[in-house]
Amino acid sequence: MKRIHLKALSTITLVALLASCKKDSHTNTNSTPRDPNTAPQASIDRFSSAAGHLQVRTSSNGLPAANAAVNFDQAPFITRGLSPAGKVVDYYNFDVQPTAPAPIYVLIKSGETTPVAGQFNIIDVIPGEPGYNDFWQIYNVTVPSNYVANTVTSYQEIVSKGYTVTRTNTLVNCPVVPKGSTATKRYPAGSDASIITGWYKDMAVYYFSFGEKALTVNSSGQVPVIPIYVSFTINPNQPNGGPASGFKTETGSSQTHNVVSALPANAGYSPLWAVVVYDNMSFGSVMDFTTASAAPVLVPNAGNVNCPVVNVQQ
Structure with missing residues (x-):
């Protein structure tokens, strides 16, 4: 771009x-x-309660202070997931955004x-x-x-x-x-x-x-949205579950089985993803879009997140 x-x-x-x-x-x-x-500098805080949704600063989570430079190349701001065909992809996490x-x-x-x-x-x-x-x-x-x-x-x-x-x-x-x-x-x-x-x-x-990928508004004048399938370490219907527990990963690895439904080369790609949460009991069997879309769904639309894909394994 x-x-x-x-x-x-x-x-x-x-x-x-x-x-x-x-x-x-x-x-x-x-x-x-x-x-x-x-010139004066605008005060920027992406992690305040007014700006953040999934990424809201607390006294214990270590999210950067207002106006502090942020390294988005480290967790929790970047995630390793899977492409529709099961290839490794990396994407940034810029939290929930409106359409x-x-x-x-x-x-x-x-x-x-x-x-x-x-x-x-x-x-x-x-x-x-x-x-x-x-x-x-x-x-x-x-x-x-x-x-x-x-x-x-x-x-x-x-x-x-x-x-x-x-x-x-x-x-x-x-x-x-x-x-x-x-x-x-x-x-x-x-x-x-x-x-x-x-x-x-x-x-x-x-x-x-x-x-x-070049983007345009859809027929309703909104940002296009497409699905991403994710699972959490603790299912959202359990105590302390959902985003607070972090994405479920392979043992000893940062590799999730979060599956994007399109890549930048695909006609329908958009970096604004509608999050579909599947049961983490299916984590081992979810390896691509086909298996992800067949997994039991716990939350069909957990919000729209800005997650631009920045690496696709060849």
Whole structure:
């Protein structure tokens, strides 16, 4: 996945926007661009009770504090599971997410088709706020031809300047994280895994980008959802069972028998998974999608989780 503020993404996600005299009449009143290195930093906490669902910080579980850099390459943020055919896959765990995408604003000069060079994308919600989602729907914002990058750094400014905003059907999976966080794995291997800078209400914000497959909203304007079959160390109908007990794994290994129903190469793939919990008594017999879908189901829909696949065994 290309970083969504780069020109490369625009060739597959952004449509040409027609210029008009009215659009060109806008002038950029703030001619001094903001620098994210000196601008205030947005406070990010993915593990507060307001932001988290399965991943909520307690005094004993060791989840990182607000604004602390997170290493997503370690448990409980990455899981080894199985593909539909039974091959080993790895995927990140970015917790429960809604199906209604949040808007992300990409600025494009009038008469052009590519994002403004050097401009960071703009969001208006962060984790813990109503309407936040790791999945963002791209909105193109037409700015004047003389626009200077990063002189607009909030949705409020977009509105106040009267810029034309055009919704696209394109989705991007970009979890907002504290500055300095790392998640080094991408599919295919070698894809850019660096953290990306954006703007939120004139403050610098940071996010990852996962692009193992191009995504668009479905016919209802929502993030597509497909199933994943999982089992826990203790079944959810037992004391201390379910997510708190952790995924069931092979003895002495991190290998679960969680089975994804599609891979990035498949037409129906989406990283937003509807969790189906099967009875862990079937753990030994579940080795692929066929056996997973035949296992007794304890919870048919335990929530929709953002789990981008970042490795597929060949």
